[in-house]
Amino acid sequence: MEAFAELVDKLYFTSSNLAKSALIKQYLSQTPDPDRGWAIAAIAGTLSFDFFKRKLIKDLITERVDPVLFDLSYDYVGEMSETVSHLWQAQADDPPGMKVLPSLAEVVNTFANGKRAENRNYLITLLNSMSAPQRWALLKLGTRGLRIGVSARFLKKTLAEYAQDCGSDISIEDVERIWHGVAPPYKALLAYLEGKAEAPDVSESVTFQPLMLSHPLSDDELQSIRASDFQAEWKFDGIRVQLVVTSAGKALFSRTGDDISHSFPDIIDELETQHIYGVFDGELVALNPRVTDAHEIKGVLEAKNDNQTHYEIASFNQLQQRLNKKKPGNKLISNYPCGLILYDVLSLEGKDLRENTLVERSKALANWFKTQPYHFIHLSRPLDFTDTHSLISLREEATQLEQGYIEGLMLKRKDAVYVSGRPKGKWFKWKRDPRLIDAVMMYAQRGHGKRSSFYSDYTFGCWQDGKLLPVGKAYSGFTDDELKQLDRWVRQNTIGRFGPVKEVEKALVLEVAFDSVHPSNRHKSGVAMRFPRIHRIRWDKPANEADHLTTLQAMI
C-alpha cells in the first residue's frame, strides 16, 4: 500500500509525460503480482466496485469533526478526499492502528469480501494508520475517483513501452486489442508484456473496442473540407454507443466502455446473431412513434417493415429517463422507446473491417442494413454536399431545427481507417450554433481542483415579475484572465454567504450559451439547460436589460 500511495502521489505532481511513464514502469518492475495489477486497475479506472461509499466517508468525518469547521475546510480545499485526509484524527475509542500497512491486494480483497460493518472498521483502522497522502490515495482508490493526469490511453502506451523494455515486440495497438478482454489484477496481461506468456485469448469474450473520436472543426479546417475527400453526416443528440453481438454474447457499451445493456432490454433482448453479428458504432436515441406522410424530413427516420409508423428522434431529455436505470420497468420502456442510429461498423459477420476505409465500411453497413429486420435500428446516411457553402447551409439547417435532436455535423475522411483514440485530421465535429440568453449572476461558489482558490461556479437567473429566478449554473467558457476578473468581481460584490456559496449584487450580466433547454420540475424556474457555459461577460449591460424567463421558455 505504501508503494502504491507513493506512486499516485508522485504521478499527481509530476507534469512531464516522460517522467510519468518512467515512474509507472519503475513501479511495475519493482512490485509483485497481484499488487501491480490492482494499481493498473486503479489508475486505468477498471476496478469494478467501490470499496466504500462516499457517504461513509462523509459520515465518519462528520462524527469526528465540528460541522462548521468541516464545512469551512471543505469549502477551502474544494475536494472531499483531500479534506478528509487532512482533517482525519484517531479517536480514543477506535480499534488499535496497524504497525505495518497491508499490501494493496490485501486491501482490495478485504474490502471486496467484507461485510459493510467490517469494512467500516477496516477503513477506520487504515485511516488511523496512514499519513495524509496515504489517506488521500486510499480514499480516491476506494471510491474509484483517482484522477492523477494519467489517462487510460496513456497507461496503455506505457504498458506497451514497458513490454518493449522487457524485450517484447508489443505495440499499443496490441494492448488496445486485448485490453477489454482482460480483467484486474491483469496477471496474464503482465506475463504477456514481460514475454513470459502468449497473448491472452479474448476473441470469445464480448469486449468493447475503444472508439474513434473527433476533433472540433476550426474555421481554417472548414476551408479544406472537399466533397471528394470527406463524408458528411448528421451529429445526432443522443449518447454514443458500441453494439457488440458475437457468438459468445451481446452487449451495448457506452463511449467509455461501460456495459449498459441492462438498461436497454428492449433492444438487446431482441437481437439474434442470424440477423446481426458484429461490432457497430452508433448513437443511442429516444424515439417518438409518429404517424406521418412518408416524405423525408430531417430527423424523421425511415420505418422498417411497417408502412404506418415512423419514428422521430425525441429530445435528449426523454433519453435521460432511460439512462442509468438498472432494471427499467415495462411502463418506462413503453413510455420512452429507444433505438440506435448506426454510422459505422468495426467488424461484420466475423470479418474485421477496421483496416478498411470509411467508404468501404459505410457500404458494407448499408448493404447489411437492407437485410436487417429490427424497427428500432436505423442507419445514418451520408448527406449530400458539394462545397463549403452547402456545408454551411446544412449546419444552418441544424441550427434552425426547433427540437435539438441534431447537434450539428460530422465530417469524416473517406479514406480513414477505424483507429481508436483521436487521430488528427480524420474525423471532425462541427456543432450547430448554441442558443444564447443574457442572464444575471446571482450566486458564486469556489471551484474544485486547480480552481479551488477562485469563485468559478456561477448560478445565474432570468427575470420574472421583477424578480430573478435561478435558471442554471455554469463553470466554463471563460479564459483564465476572465476567471480572475470574475473572481475579483464576486469578492467585491458579495452581499451574503450561505456556507460555501456567496450571494452577489444582482448587477453582472452573463451571456450564457447552451445546447438546448428542457422543462424541469426540479428547478423553481421550471426549465433546465443543457451544457450551459459563459459565452461572454457583459460588463457593459445593465442587469435590468437581461432576458426574461419567458424568452427561455419559448426556446423549449
Next chain:
Amino acid sequence: MHPEKWIKTDKTGLYCRALDAYIDPMHPVKRAIITHGHADHARPGHSEVYATPQTLGIMRIRYGDDFCEKPIPMEYGQTRSIHKAQLHMVPAGHILGSAQAVIDYKDYRLILAGDYKRHPDPSCPPFEVTPCDVFVTEATFGLPVFRHPPINQQIQKLLDSMALFENRCHLVGAYALGKCQRVILALRALGYNKPIYLHGALLRLCEFYQENGVELGELIPVSELDNPKVLAGELVIAPPSALNDRWSRKLPEVMTAMASGWMQIRARSKQRRAELPLIISDHCDWSELIQTIKEVNPRELWVTHGREQALVHQAQKMGYKAKALSLVGYEEDED
C-alpha cells in the same frame, strides 16, 4: 478603558487612537507601527515608523534610505510612551525582526501579534507568550486541515530527490524574506555543505541575515556563473515568481520545488506547477493557533485576516469572546 473604544479599523488598516498610530497600514500615514518587514505589512512613505531595528533595516533595503521621514527603533522589551499610551515590542518568531506590538492604555493591554509562528526557527528569537486582555491574531492557516510538518522532514524530501535525480538542477521557490533563509538553515542543519546558488532577488536579504549573525554558509549568485550548465545536480533558490519564467529556462533539467505552507493543498501546488511541494510555513498551523490562544489566554480574541471565520468559531467553542476584524490588503502569498 476597553480597547473597543480606542481601536478602529478602516480602509487604511487598524488604527489605535491611544497611540494615534496605524499598525501595519496599507497607505502612507503620519505614524506607523510596523510588526515585520514583509511587503504587505511594511510599506514605504510613512512619516514616523516604530519598528525593531531589524525591520527598519529590511525596509531600508527594500525601499531605500528615505523609506520614511523618521525611523524610530524599538528594541525588544524597550517601552516607549507615544501619545497617550505605552508601546513595547515582543518577539513573534515569524522572521528576523518580527514583533508583536504590545499596547498598554488605561489598565488594558492589547497585543497585535502581526504574523507569527511557534515552530522552531533559528533565524529569529521564538514567539514570546505575553498575557493580555485582547489578543489580535492572524489566521492565515486558520483551518484544521492545515498541519505543518517539521521542516527537517520536508528538507529531507528535497535532499532525497537530489540523491535520486542526481543530474537534475533542483530549483526551490521561496520568498526572499524569511523563507529563503530558513530553507538554507535547514539544509545546513541536515549537513548540506555545498554552495547554494541564488537568484539575484534573494542576495541582499541573505546578506542582511548574515550581517545579523545568521550563518548561511557559502552562497553564490547564479548571475556570476559563465555557464548555467554547471548547475546540473546543484541547488538553486529563487523567488516563486521566477519558477516558471524565462529566468529558470536556462537551468539544466530543472526539478521544480516550492517551499510554502500552501503546498499542503494539492490544487495550490498544481497552480504553482511544483513537482516537489515542500510544506514550509512561517505562520502558525491550526494546532499552533489553538496552542497560542490557550497559552496567552486573553479575555478576548480578535482575528485580523486569513480564515477568520473558522478561528473565531473555534475560539468561541473554547469559551473565549472572539470576533473577526476582516482586514483586507494582507496578501496570502508571502507566507
